[in-house]
Amino acid sequence: MKDDRVILLVEDNPDDEALTLRALKKHNIANGVVVVRDGAQALDYLFRTGAWAGRDPTERPAVVLLDLRLPKVDGLEVLRRLRSDDRTRVIPVVVLTSSKEESDLSQSYALHANSYIRKPVDFAQFAEAVRQLGLYWLVLNEPPPYS
Amino acid sequence: MRTQEGVVRILDTDTGWDEVTALEDTQRAVLNVLDDFGTEKARLESTQQAVLNILDDLNAEKSKLEEASALLKGEIEERRKAAAQLEAVNKELEAFSYSVSHDLRAPLRAIDGFSLALLEDYTGQLDAQGQDFLHRVRAGVQKMGQLIDDMLQLSRLTRGEIHIAPVNLSAVAREIIEEQRRNDPTRRVEFLCADGLGASGDGRLLRAALSNLLNNAWKFTGKQSETRIEFGTTATEDGPAFFIRDNGAGFDMAYAHKLFGAFQRLHRAEEFPGTGIGLAIVHRIIHRHGGRVWAEGAVGKGAVFYFTLPTSATIREETS
Incomplete structure (x- = not known):
């Protein structure tokens, strides 16, 4: 796995965070995971504002794992802001959610999410999904050229 | 009346009986005409009364119609309110099932995820019975997950349009x-x-x-x-x-x-x-x-x- 790219995990549920990190670690893709716990923090990280104002601008997430139901700014709003700014428009975003609602799915794709994964109750399935998505976005996918 | 006065004046002068008779005839004819007028007047009055009655009836009809129209308006208003309430209830139901779908699953995932973590990372420290218990925990979680999915499916069937x-x-x-x-x-x-x-x-x-x-x-x-x-x-x-x-x-x-x-x-x-x-x-x-x-x-x-x-x-x- 490449070490120079980070995964931004936007997740407010500490259990889901621990389990996602464990799944990533189990498949040796835990290095460079940045965790933020609400939508406002995610925007601060991505746009280098607030607590993240001093972030190294060359550190760009290879992929954002975005939960939809978040405190302060919800996931769809984070996605909308990401997609409407030239600096972040091309960052791959994988929506992770427990919701099976069709409206969430269609709205996510309408906002150009790259992928939509429903967190299954069966964690083994989720771990497998995390493994595949780590493999795909960190190894197989050619990242968009940053200007 | 003027005719009668004329007749009396004629009688005061030196007129003959023939003339008196003729005048009496004239007077009778005039009285007959007056009689006829009286009948005609009574007829007109009863016609007038009938017209007034009809107008009364029409007024009664009109106020009945107004009452009915007010009632209908009230009913329409009530129905509009009921429809708005129904829509609000539907929205609430939708929000509820969204929250069920999202929030009820999260703790289940934690139970299943950490049970799996125990099974995978601490196998050596768990005897067969301990592992069996954890498998039962996970099976219970799956069952509950299935129940939540089923409930949502059932609730979706009553929403949603049919084509x-x-x-x-x-x-x-x-x-x-x-x-x-x-x-x-x-x-x-x-x-x-x-x-x-x-x-x-x-x-x-x-x-x-x-x-x-x-x-x-x-x-x-x-x-x-x-x-x-x-x-x-x-x-x-x-x-x-x-x-x-x-x-x-x-x-x-x-x-x-x-x-x-x-x-x-x-x-x-x-x-x-x-x-x-x-x-x-x-x-x-x-x-x-x-x-x-x-x-x-x-x-x-x-x-x-x-x-x-x-x-x-x-x-x-x-x-x-």
Whole structure:
């Protein structure tokens, strides 16, 4: 796995965070995971504002794992802001959610999410999904050229 | 009066009796005319009275109409309020099922995830019984996850629009059975399906209904050495009805009224697995199409499920 790219995990549920990190670690893709716990923090990280104002601008997430139901700014709003700014428009975003609602799915794709994964109750399935998505976005996918 | 005065004046002068007689005749004629006028006046008065009566009646009619119109306006207003309330309730229900779908799953994922973590990372420290307990925890979680999904499916069926089109039920039924054969290739199942069974309805919903009925038939015949499932139409008291017959475990007619209730089960989970949602889904779908569903059966002698669907599209709209 490449070490120079980070995964931004936007997740407010500490259990889901621990389990996602464990799944990533189990498949040796835990290095460079940045965790933020609400939508406002995610925007601060991505746009280098607030607590993240001093972030190294060359550190760009290879992929954002975005939960939809978040405190302060919800996931769809984070996605909308990401997609409407030239600096972040091309960052791959994988929506992770427990919701099976069709409206969430269609709205996510309408906002150009790259992928939509429903967190299954069966964690083994989720771990497998995390493994595949780590493999795909960190190894197989050619990242968009940053200007 | 002037005529009468004229007559008297004539009488005062030296007029003869002939003239008096003529004058009397004239006077009588004049009095007759006056009489006639009186009759005419009375007639006019009664006509006037009649017209006034009609006007009175019209006024009474008009105020009645005004009352009725006010009543109607009130009713329309009430209905508008009820429709708005219904819409609010629907929205609330939607928000509720969203929250169920999202929030109820999260703790389940934690229970399952950490049980799995224990099984994977601490296997050496757990004896066989400890591991068995954790497997049971995980199985319970799966069951609950399935129940949540089923509940959501049921609630979705009453929301959502229905799109009416001709549906080839025979073709749909054959596809469902073919899928079961692929999933369960060891079973020997004879499927007798009448050709050309069709109805007008929502294709997606009717497929879900048929799939629940046929999968039930498949499931509850699981303990027979020879399985026979039939799909056809038959004449009933309610006119022609579709039926799905199987030679499986059947059920006790004493509990027939419970069959279509949500989460009602007539068999123990060890005998036949399930959450008890399938027939509730069937009931709701058929009901939304304006049809009826009922069942006959006997323990150990199989079951027959009947349902009717409208020939034309008289579909119940339960959504706003």
